[in-house]
Amino acid sequence: MNNWESRFAGRMGRIKSSAIREILKVTQQPGIISFAGGLPAPDLFPVEQMRRAADTVLSQHGALALQYSTTEGHPPLREWVAAGLPNTTPDQVLITSGSQQALDLVGKLFIGPGDAVVVESPTYLGALQAFTPYEAAYLAVPMDQGGMVVEALEETLKQHQPKFIYALPSFQNPTGRHMDLSRRKKLVEVARRYAVPILEDDAYHHLAFSGQILPTLYELDQELGGGNVIYQSTFSKTLSPGLRVAWVVGPREVVSRLVQLKQGVDLHTPTFNQMLMYELAQTVLPELVVKIRNTYRERRDLMLAALEQHLAKEAHWNKPEGGMFLWLEIPEGLDSAELLKKAVEQKVAFVPGQPFHPDGSGANTLRLSFSNASPEDIRVGIERLGRALRSLLTVKG
């Protein structure tokens, strides 16, 4: 069989191999310090507790833990999710195979060829990878240090009828930016006024370094009557990403359709994994979250100090108050994809910012992850990054 590409569906024309993915494969080499992957710190994973939970679940549930189960999800886990949200019943909760699946299902439910979707610029790359196969047209709304600029959103909504607004108000991936309460309220209010639903991605919910968690858009929307926010969150940034358990919550008319789609996509999220997460959510989670916050705050502080020491003259960055990421700007005119090549020579890696921008802007930006690097790696890695940047500046100079 020749020429497979000519047989594929039209949507595949939009799905390109990521050049960055190829570069990042290099970063698996020994000796490279990587700030690239959006990986939680594995040293904090509850390995021992998972072992005990596996034992408990298989003793309690036996073969049921290994059998097919309902598409909607493990009932006690749905109850647990609903109990953590205002005015929410378990039938509004669908357990998904990671947050990524919620993005795919919502994309599949709403987006037809050419349909507009509002995204922050930059936004989570995985959301673009989920929505693009459904041939979304992106309306990129600019951000400032406080997140999506709501005035710019409103200008967009005056001119377009998007299917939904994809928003990451808390410790956004890739920027680490956080939306304050007054802007959250404004965002929810504008979305309601223009009758455009919000898809709120709250993956980093628990990772507020202060421990003070702002109301979600879902919660604020409830205060205005509710029904305009589809909410998703996950265990991937706390208990374990490798078990792929997350959830999406929304109006019943939406969730029942997502359930239908999920049935065609993977029948259900693994039964055993849902039972394990339910077990750990009740026992380990609260304490673990505190440990993660403290560790990530320390690492952020170390990275900020190292940046101050090694890149103060050449770059700008933010001070994220939670999450796993920090956003760096290098001088206008430089390309962080070129910087990455220099960086790999110096044995350090990051993710260039451009792919996070649906409009192809942001060439002089990059994402650094501080969650999954030891203090020593942060010190040495940022020093190397400084050298790489100066070497690029010399070439360009």
Added chain:
Amino acid sequence: MNNWESRFAGRMGRIKSSAIREILKVTQQPGIISFAGGLPAPDLFPVEQMRRAADTVLSQHGALALQYSTTEGHPPLREWVAAGLPNTTPDQVLITSGSQQALDLVGKLFIGPGDAVVVESPTYLGALQAFTPYEAAYLAVPMDQGGMVVEALEETLKQHQPKFIYALPSFQNPTGRHMDLSRRKKLVEVARRYAVPILEDDAYHHLAFSGQILPTLYELDQELGGGNVIYQSTFSKTLSPGLRVAWVVGPREVVSRLVQLKQGVDLHTPTFNQMLMYELAQTVLPELVVKIRNTYRERRDLMLAALEQHLAKEAHWNKPEGGMFLWLEIPEGLDSAELLKKAVEQKVAFVPGQPFHPDGSGANTLRLSFSNASPEDIRVGIERLGRALRSLLTVKG
């Protein structure tokens, strides 16, 4: 927010709530004997071995078992799959979140609105649920007791240019029919001649009651040069369906595109689950398969005997040589959906055959699953089914 339906993508117009799904919810009631679900026998699940495997995996791999992993799958598991197939290297293997995900990904890769796909009539309902959201146009090829009628397929291929042929040659769901070697060869040859790829669903591969497994279409295609069959199989009918681990294998140009799509859909199949399955595949699987075959053969025999005793006059059925299902025909003019209502009154359940037929035919057919019922339930349940059928015949008579 009102009128969500009007905001959904056009594809949702094709996705209807299944009336049968609603009826089958009733079958969860205590006292009902269900031959409806396509469930493996839970009493054969390796619960104790899974507990030990969880211990081993978490000891050996520690936090890595709980971390994000590559989209392609756990490398040793990909090697294990490749080693079981002729002329296949691990880079041709993608680990999926159940077989259902392979159907979704292949559908997403090939099918655009109105694209034709060949399916057997009847075919696996989950395949229709996977392909329909991509707006497939089905070309239903009739079956006889030996599976898809290849002459009819060839007539179809003379007139149409389908994207692929979806085939379940071994112990098909829903009919339990099995294609013999000569017809397999003919199918592979015809598909190559018309240059239409085959998607071979081999979920029931190991469940040949004789223990003699016929060559797969994938293998036969290799003998003619290869490259025209995409192959999928799963652990769901052997080790555990609830862990959702399966695989799809094919030409590199196809698999690399499936990997891109999977990244947008769920990032990767759970790391822990892949490691567990790799562990059990090497230890438990061969012995377990023999036990499953023997158990299911016994149950099939019991069901055949009970049918002979209670429905010999009113119905026809086949004698499946493997798998989990048996296909029943009731007199022309009767509707098995109506029979189901009578059956539920008698406290027995099955799945009506019509939804498995993309052209809406098959009203007088139904699927019985013998894998997940005790000998006593088979005896009593089939007796009840006989009563239900006679009560329907009385009404209609």
